[in-house]
Amino acid sequence: MEVFEFEYPASGAVARRAHAGVVASGDLExxxxxxxxxxxxxxxxxxVDGYREVWANVLERFIARWGGAASIEINxxxxxxxxxxxxxxxxxxxxxx
Amino acid sequence: MSAGxxxxxxxxxxxVELTARERARALLDAGEQRELLGPFDRLHSPWLERQGIVxxxxxxxxxxxxxxxxxxxxxxxxxGRFQGGxxxxxxxxxxxxxxxxxxxxxxxxxxxxxxxxxETGGVRLQEAxxxxxxxxxxxxxxxxxxxxxxxxxxxxxxxxxFGGMSLAAALCSRLVVTRQARLGMNGxxxxxxxxxxxxxxxxxRPLVWSxxxxxxxxxxxxxxxxxxxxxxxVAGAVREAFRRGAPHVHWSEEVERFERRLAAIxxxxxxxxxxLRRLWKREDR
Numbered sequence: 001m002e003v004f005e006f007e008y009p010a011s012g013a014v015a016r017r018a019h020a021g022v023v024a025s026g027d028l029e030x031x032x033x034x035x036x037x038x039x040x041x042x043x044x045x046x047x048v049d050g051y052r053e054v055w056a057n058v059l060e061r062f063i064a065r066w067g068g069a070a071s072i073e074i075n076x077x078x079x080x081x082x083x084x085x086x087x088x089x090x091x092x093x094x095x096x097x
Numbered sequence: 098m099s100a101g102x103x104x105x106x107x108x109x110x111x112x113v114e115l116t117a118r119e120r121a122r123a124l125l126d127a128g129e130q131r132e133l134l135g136p137f138d139r140l141h142s143p144w145l146e147r148q149g150i151v152x153x154x155x156x157x158x159x160x161x162x163x164x165x166x167x168x169x170x171x172x173x174x175x176x177g178r179f180q181g182g183x184x185x186x187x188x189x190x191x192x193x194x195x196x197x198x199x200x201x202x203x204x205x206x207x208x209x210x211x212x213x214x215x216e217t218g219g220v221r222l223q224e225a226x227x228x229x230x231x232x233x234x235x236x237x238x239x240x241x242x243x244x245x246x247x248x249x250x251x252x253x254x255x256x257x258x259f260g261g262m263s264l265a266a267a268l269c270s271r272l273v274v275t276r277q278a279r280l281g282m283n284g285x286x287x288x289x290x291x292x293x294x295x296x297x298x299x300x301x302r303p304l305v306w307s308x309x310x311x312x313x314x315x316x317x318x319x320x321x322x323x324x325x326x327x328x329x330x331v332a333g334a335v336r337e338a339f340r341r342g343a344p345h346v347h348w349s350e351e352v353e354r355f356e357r358r359l360a361a362i363x364x365x366x367x368x369x370x371x372x373l374r375r376l377w378k379r380e381d382r
Contacts, residue, residue: 019135022179023151
């Protein structure tokens with residue numbers, strides 16, 4: 001298991017907290033909450049070691065496109081980048097104003 | 098397949114494919130529902146992470162308060178896809194705590210109908226004795242609660258309900274299963290591992306389901322209702338179970354009847370699912 005933390009500037013509004021997914025094989029759990037200070041923070045726990053760079057790319061792209069100032073926590077159990085993006089999108093839509 | 102069969106199949110909304118949270122919410126009346134100790138309370142297992150295992154923030158136990166046919170209810174659902182639905186210290190404490198809250202409410206004269214959605218391999222081995230201890234607490238809580246209100250269990254599949262939690266299923270006042278469900282003490286993989294593939298080939302799915310599958314368990318009288326894998330069918334069977342109320346005698350109080358059942362079996366002879374159905378006739382309760 002590895003744990004990463006990322007931080008990005010972000011200004012988009014996040015209205016409410018949102019939860020998506022399950023810590024099941026090939027899936028992940030996303031917890032998304034409004035962040036108070038115009039930053040997006042992501043904490044990742046993943047069961048698969050050695051993919052820090054892939055996580056950095058997926059998350060950077062997602063935050064750049066979406067722009068929500070959110071605290072995001074991810075519990076990953078071997079999801080592919082596609083599934084990660086899907087769950088992030090799902091949580092972002094639920095938390096949208 | 099006729100046109101009618103096809104239309105019915107297409108109209109079906111699978112219960113088995115839902116997550117624990119979706120199951121709990123789909124089962125209760127639409128409208129006001131409130132989750133207790135949800136993921137944002139971050140009451141996850143303190144033991145998994147230090148063993149290098151990613152936790153889930155609700156520890157795989159989802160507790161939702163709501164209503165069933167307008168009566169106060171609590172749905173307690175185990176997430177079978179997280180660590181095989183295994184019961185660790187936190188998940189187990191949440192389940193036992195929810196059952197105890199329902200008992201306290203019943204004692205105050207304000208009953209809350211409890212539904213247990215069991216999708217679990219039993220104790221979480223990474224949490225060993227703490228998991229076992231808390232499963233014993235769940236058993237005690239079910240027995241204490243069913244004196245006041247019927248406790249209705251559901252085993253939908255695909256994980257099934259095994260180990261110590263199969264005892265929790267057997268302690269329920271009424272049990273609803275689907276054909277996809279499995280219910281037994283040792284799971285087929287465990288039997289194969291311990292007794293050898295000659296005893297049981299766990300990869301032989303028809304064989305496994307013929308022994309511990311929902312249809313078989315219903316046929317030998319170890320489940321009250323056998324329903325399609327459909328949200329409305331499961332939700333309807335749970336409501337029907339509460340309408341019928343607790344049986345006059347709970348399974349766990351029928352020691353002599355089950356001893357007679359066991360005595361009817363010759364362990365030296367071969368016994369398959371069909372033979373067991375002939376020996377153990379279903380009796381409606």
